[in-house]
Amino acid sequence: MNFKEFLNESIISDIQKEEKIFLLIIGGSASGKNYFFERNFKMKLVDVDKILKDLDSSQDRTFLSKAIAKANEELDKSFREGISVAQVSTGAGTTGVKNKLKKAEQFGFKTGLILVDTDPKVAIKRNKERANSGSQKLIPDWKIEKTNKEARETFNELKSSVNFSTKVRN
Secondary structure, X not given: OOOOEEOOOHHXXXXXXXXXXXXXXXXOOOOOHHHHHHHHOOXXXXXXXXXXXXXXXXXXXXXHHHHHHHHHHHHHHHHHHOOOEEEEEOOOOHHHHHHHHHHHHHOOOEXXXXXXXXXXXXXXXXXXXXXXXXXXXXXXXXXXXXXXXXXXXXXXXXXXXXXXXXXXXX
């Protein structure tokens, strides 16, 4: 995977310098959010998919609400303790993203929003490869297209309301 375009290259180094930051990395399903995070940031990450796998190795989606609740608990703990934290999310629900950003700000955190903008065709191909390798269950194509579109909409609506925002394409 190659991230071809940074609309603001300095944003990553600016975020790394902050002591209390809440960073949301959003993008459609199979867009490469975790890949991007792992290669660019050294901070605590809350990842619902990882929590889901830890709760149930069969990746049964019925555990999703439990995984989300656990992720929210981890975020709250980081906010209370003043520990910089990031979360990867589809960002498909603008209200949920707004609420997380607002909560972080209430605890005195600066906020950042990064959109990993991936062509849905690339994400669909990547999703099939991951499913074939057994690393994740297959996500329906329509859901990848939907979450990709909704992530862009969320980013465009909220990018001016955070301290740091940028879009990367891969």
